[in-house]
Amino acid sequence: MPPPPGHAVPVKQQLSDANLSLLGTHWRHSGPGERLKLQIDQTAPQSFALSTQDLVTRLLKSPTTVPFVIELKNELAIDMDCSAFLDCILQTVYRFGSKRTIVFTSFNPALCTALAVKQDTYPIFFLIDIPTTNKSVPGDVRSASLQNAMHFARPFGIAGVVAACDPFVLSSTLLAKVNERGLVFWKRPENMSDEYDKSAAKQSEAVLDFLVVNHR
Template sequence: METGKSNGIITLPIMSRNARHTLGKVRVDFIIIKPILGYSCDMRSSFCKYWKPRTPLDVGHRGAGNSTTTAKMAKIRENTVASLKSAANHGAAFVEFDVHLSKDHVPVIYHDLTCCISMKKKVNAASVELFEIPVKDLSYDQLQLLKLAHVTALKLQDHSDPNDDECSVSDNQPFPSLHSVLEAVPEDVGFNIEIKWICQEKSGKWDGNLSTYFDMNIFLDIILKTLLENAGGRRIVFSSFDADICTMVRLKQNRYPILFLTQGQSEIYPELMDLRSRSTPFAVSFAQFENILGINVHTEDLLRNPRYIQEAKSKGLVIFCWGDDTNDPENRKLMREYGIDGLIYDRIYDWNPEQPNIFKVEQMERLKKELPAEMLRNCLCPPVNDYMCNGANCTSDDIHMEINGVANHHPA
């Protein structure tokens, strides 16, 4: 066992009595979970297993949608502040995005584990060559300054990026920090944060060809502390394809829930090594055993086996769905009828007009019940603002709102 390592495999020989003959080997997978360094957990707020029953939630995939690898790509660069805001403006209850760390341990928003650097050749300055490099090997400043491209550009003869012209605008910059996204996106919009980690395929191949990564405890502590200290009252749901990540997040803190991501049986993606990631029933059992909120299943598997939805819910689990199949409105209709809790899909702006999300609507309904009708009639403030009333006719009272409703109501 490697000293100080948070997770891995120990293999020990089974020896015969004379200690000279090896009869076999024992292989043990292990994880070591440590408390978050410098952070004290308490019970002031705990939502690890809390989920309010409501109509299925719309979740903006990578914000406004996949802009790199799907058949119909989003018109806004994925995983940027602009993309997240666009989904929020069109009624997304949550926006989904991926978080991992730069070389200098800054949590950044980006989907893939690798990206491409544009490099000019010495002989022909006009010729550009792309070099694939792990995101973890670039500092945050380098990610902001270098001319970068998505790995799909390696397959194209034309290496120009259609989003280059937009990158000068800060909200369209790739690799925004998690901290900047927390500040830029309205707090009433929930975050479904996929914690990015290397996955191994059944064939033995590793995601991004990365067989080694950060120490899991250090990696999670940085991301979790950023959120615990800066997220305020925002709704946050984590997710991850790595089962150990899910276990660690559940035990390291008690404020935010996590969903285990699984692709189930898929004809689109290669099988993963971990059986829990390629079998929805095993994913359900794992989520139950680790007492996490629920699972996030590939829609392809749910369309084939819709009974999985009610099976998961009967065991007290929340279930989301993801994948290109969810982009089809007919499939979304089916998922809603089957009782799904959340739908992650692209280009929410194609289906919804600009509108407040369900959380804002619920807040306004609570206001109508809690506040006198005369006060609501006199209020000149927009009905879908943050409900911090500053209108001239509202000076008789100060109304202070928390993320979940009326916190207090007292004379000015």
């Protein structure tokens, strides 16, 4: 698929310009100036079609100043279906995304690499759950630790890693290694239902590129 007109902007510049430090829960826009996080799940053709149409609706109705963080999920093991899934999403974003800042995320490393091969316009972040890895791909070593995630991300052009693990915040050395590799690190809450609290302010003082909180 040919990329849209224009050139890719460095990921840190994109994210800094967009001020993506606060994210709403998926399919939620709290008001002017807030950020919208989307989740697209391909579990069946009909649900995929509905999700894509919903994405079109959100892109058209939301102000272009609202950045989108799109989490992709694909539980189908067929590579062709995965490719078609991503092609459809990219076509939708290219057509209706305008000049909006858009970031892709996924717990599935195969989706991350495929998306990186297909385009270099939008940043891609690899999501990992440590230590439970409930949402990560079961048995995939790339999701087993932050170190493995870093080794996976850089060679494939993945912009960074998003993890829910408080010990990262306590280790400036560990986070510095992430930055040394040219990766961006997002810290998200252990439970996305948790509301913003005072601990978020303390965490933001650590060497974090972005802090994801549930904003209500």
